[in-house]
Amino acid sequence: MTTASYTIGWLARAGGVGVETIRYYQRRGLIETPSRQGPAGSGGVRRYDEKDVRRLRFIRSAQAAGFTLEQIGELIELDAGKDRARARELAKERIAALDEKIADLDRARSVLKKLARDCASQAGNPCPILAAFEGPGSRPR
Numbered sequence: 001m002t003t004a005s006y007t008i009g010w011l012a013r014a015g016g017v018g019v020e021t022i023r024y025y026q027r028r029g030l031i032e033t034p035s036r037q038g039p040a041g042s043g044g045v046r047r048y049d050e051k052d053v054r055r056l057r058f059i060r061s062a063q064a065a066g067f068t069l070e071q072i073g074e075l076i077e078l079d080a081g082k083d084r085a086r087a088r089e090l091a092k093e094r095i096a097a098l099d100e101k102i103a104d105l106d107r108a109r110s111v112l113k114k115l116a117r118d119c120a121s122q123a124g125n126p127c128p129i130l131a132a133f134e135g136p137g138s139r140p141r
Contacts, residue, residue: 006048015056022056028069030076031055066094 012019025031031052036044055076062072071090078087111132118128 006053008046008048011048011052011056014053015060017056017060025056025059025069028073030059030069030073066098 006014008019008022012022015022022031026033034046034048034052037047058076059069059072062075063069067075067090071094075087075090078084078090112129115129115132122128
């Protein structure tokens with residue numbers, strides 16, 4: 001059994017987040033809020049353990065992969081129930097969203113490359129890059 005020995009400040013530093021972020025995750029049910037430790041009536045200090053550090057790092061890694069906090073909460077619940085099929089489904093949904101974003105970025109890159117070429121070859125004319133961003137009627141095709 002792990003010993004609860006870390007303060008919220010230490011946990012925040014270990015996870016690379018602020019204290020308020022941890023409190024937000026607690027309000028969202030992603031991290032448990034431990035009871036206060038200390039003499040009765042003293043207010044005490046909440047103590048966290050390695051399990052909390054791992055959970056915080058899991059949340060941060062899942063966010064870096066693009067999962068929403070709602071999806072992360074579902075992944076946490078799935079882990080408790082060992083529902084791998086749903087976890088795979090969530091991952092596939094995230095992959096599809098990333099593929100769509102990559103396609104959008106590829107299209108934007110292609111348009112910008114064309115605009116840059118056109119800008120270099122059309123000396124004396126208005127810059128097609130600037131014209132493209134002036135409004136919908138002036139976008140090059």
